[in-house]
Amino acid sequence: MKTLTSYLAGRWHAGDRDFQTLVDPSTEETLARASSAGADFAGALAWARSTGGPALAGLTFGQRGEILKAAAKRLREHRDELLALSAANNGATAGDGAFDVDGAGGTLAFYGGLGLSLGDRRHLVDGDGLQLGKSEAFWSRHALVPRPGVALHVNAFNFPAWGFAEKFACAFLAGMPVITKPATATALTAHRMVEILLADGLLPEGALQLVVGSTGDLVDRLGAQDVFAFTGSAATARSLRGRAALIAAAVRVNVEADSLNAAVLGPDAAPGTPLFDLFVRDVAREMTQKAGQKCTAVRRIVVPREHEGALIEALAARLARVVTGNPADPSVTMGPLATAAQLDDALDGIAELLATCDLAAGSGARVDGVGAAAGRGFFVAPTLLRCEAPLELTPVHEREVFGPVATVLASSGTAAEAARLVALGGGTLVTSVYSDDAEWRADFFAGAGCWTGRIYVGSTGAEGFGSGAALPGSLHGGPGRAGGGEELGGLRGLAPYLQRVALQGHRDVVDPLAGA
Numbered sequence: 001m002k003t004l005t006s007y008l009a010g011r012w013h014a015g016d017r018d019f020q021t022l023v024d025p026s027t028e029e030t031l032a033r034a035s036s037a038g039a040d041f042a043g044a045l046a047w048a049r050s051t052g053g054p055a056l057a058g059l060t061f062g063q064r065g066e067i068l069k070a071a072a073k074r075l076r077e078h079r080d081e082l083l084a085l086s087a088a089n090n091g092a093t094a095g096d097g098a099f100d101v102d103g104a105g106g107t108l109a110f111y112g113g114l115g116l117s118l119g120d121r122r123h124l125v126d127g128d129g130l131q132l133g134k135s136e137a138f139w140s141r142h143a144l145v146p147r148p149g150v151a152l153h154v155n156a157f158n159f160p161a162w163g164f165a166e167k168f169a170c171a172f173l174a175g176m177p178v179i180t181k182p183a184t185a186t187a188l189t190a191h192r193m194v195e196i197l198l199a200d201g202l203l204p205e206g207a208l209q210l211v212v213g214s215t216g217d218l219v220d221r222l223g224a225q226d227v228f229a230f231t232g233s234a235a236t237a238r239s240l241r242g243r244a245a246l247i248a249a250a251v252r253v254n255v256e257a258d259s260l261n262a263a264v265l266g267p268d269a270a271p272g273t274p275l276f277d278l279f280v281r282d283v284a285r286e287m288t289q290k291a292g293q294k295c296t297a298v299r300r301i302v303v304p305r306e307h308e309g310a311l312i313e314a315l316a317a318r319l320a321r322v323v324t325g326n327p328a329d330p331s332v333t334m335g336p337l338a339t340a341a342q343l344d345d346a347l348d349g350i351a352e353l354l355a356t357c358d359l360a361a362g363s364g365a366r367v368d369g370v371g372a373a374a375g376r377g378f379f380v381a382p383t384l385l386r387c388e389a390p391l392e393l394t395p396v397h398e399r400e401v402f403g404p405v406a407t408v409l410a411s412s413g414t415a416a417e418a419a420r421l422v423a424l425g426g427g428t429l430v431t432s433v434y435s436d437d438a439e440w441r442a443d444f445f446a447g448a449g450c451w452t453g454r455i456y457v458g459s460t461g462a463e464g465f466g467s468g469a470a471l472p473g474s475l476h477g478g479p480g481r482a483g484g485g486e487e488l489g490g491l492r493g494l495a496p497y498l499q500r501v502a503l504q505g506h507r508d509v510v511d512p513l514a515g516a
């Protein structure tokens with residue numbers, strides 16, 4: 001059996017005990033095992049600080065951008081191999097695998113381009129200058145300067161490729177060495193990506209290390225110039241961000257957690273309109289892409305009561321066309337959940353929601369998959385629930401079911417009530433809203449804007465990838481329950497890895513120092 005190793009302090013380290021097995025979620029066959037037992041995490045941090053940090057600091061933004069561009073190209077050259085690993089270990093269909101793997105390459109390329117556009121700069125200017133005194137003899141500017149620390153990245157199981165790349169691209173471009181840890185259960189793709197990127201000296205020595213398995217005492221060893229960026233469930237985030245060592249050293253912590261994203265239909269987008277049809281198409285895709293295992297998937301569907309029946313009918317018809325099964329079968333359009341634990345959790349979640357909701361479409365149960373042996377594989381067919389009284393106490397605003405499951409919430413149709421329902425989720429990564437009524441949209445934005453990290457607006461004539469795609473040029477992250485973190489958003493994504501410093505003095509001195 002293949003044993004996945006960690007890459008630490010310039011060597012591949014194989015654990016010798018406490019192995020976790022990685023399986024194919026369609027067949028339940030064992031694919032590999034992994035453990036980081038015995039790893040020297042103090043040595044890994046020291047190597048990043050003493051070797052990786054100085055190597056990166058010796059490069060300009062432009063040079064780091066060139067490397068990121070080359071990294072993206074290299075991943076493209078290995079695309080088929082990475083898609084095969086994603087299918088085997090994540091149960092991803094070709095489309096779902098491409099969403100992850102191509103998303104990874106695209107993000108590296110985007111930040112490569114940003115780096116090239118920054119050229120030979122070594123720090124960034126932040127905003128405009130400001131006169132502080134009676135004349136420019138007392139002037140201020142802000143700059144963002146490199147930090148001599150290490151970025152520890154802990155990622156979730158659902159995006160092994162993109163999750164690695166979106167964090168790595170920002171830290172690397174900012175000049176900070178990275179130690180990355182994929183979720184163990186689906187680590188095959190990220191492990192291979194790191195192998196590919198480490199080959200032939202593409203990256204400066206010490207710029208990238210990999211932990212497969214437990215992080216041991218790594219989190220508690222982080223210091224004042226380090227960054228801890230976490231993606232995963234709200235529960236794990238809570239336990240990690242409160243660690244005494246992180247608080248004591250004031251380590252920068254960025255959390256991307258789970259989210260009860262909402263898709264909102266405006267009253268004007270009535271059945272029969274192209275906007276209604278677009279809403280149905282987008283919601284069905286956002287429920288079923290990656291079998292609903294996206295942090296940005298639609299979990300709550302807010303619809304004016306008068307359109308509820310038509311919407312459920314149209315969505316149910318669309319979801320009925322989804323073929324759930326082993327992605328090795330060409331007819332399959334949706335794969336399994338990634339692990340047995342995820343299947344159990346999703347079924348528990350559906351049962352919890354059914355306490356206050358009705359089943360509107362699908363069975364809400366495990367099913368046998370097309371192209372998979374009976375009783376094997378972690379399959380759940382698309383399931384639509386309906387909540388009659390969503391403004392009352394209901395787990396629909398609290399329980400994330402990480403699968404192809406969403407709940408229709410009937411509302412009065414006012415923008416204020418739609419925004420209130422969004423807010424009941426406690427903070428989301430993304431909210432989508434479909435309306436051609438400018439006044440209604442503005443009212444909704446006024447109420448819901450502060451409860452979400454991103455608003456995707458569907459309107460007649462607009463073109464986009466839907467609400468589920470976290471694109472490198474737009475902010476990813478959300479308030480409250482979504483973790484309160486911020487990633488991507490172009491240069492904004494570098495901010496956690498740089499130190500903002502205010503410069504004050506004569507303008508003739510301050511501006512050149514800041515590089516303005």
Ligand code: NAP
Nearest residue numbers: 155156157182183184185215232233236256257258259295
């Ligand atoms: P998880 O169970 O919270 O695990 C996330 C990561 O944390 C894994 O790499 C896990 O490693 C690691 N971890 C767990 N305990 C740890 C500890 N004590 N110290 C250090 N690392 C620890 O989440 P998941 O099941 O992988 O992912 C699904 C969740 O992630 C969903 O709730 C989803 O909404 C959320 N998510 C959010 C985003 C976003 O951008 N906001 C993106 C994707 C997913 P092991 O695998 O080794 O246990």
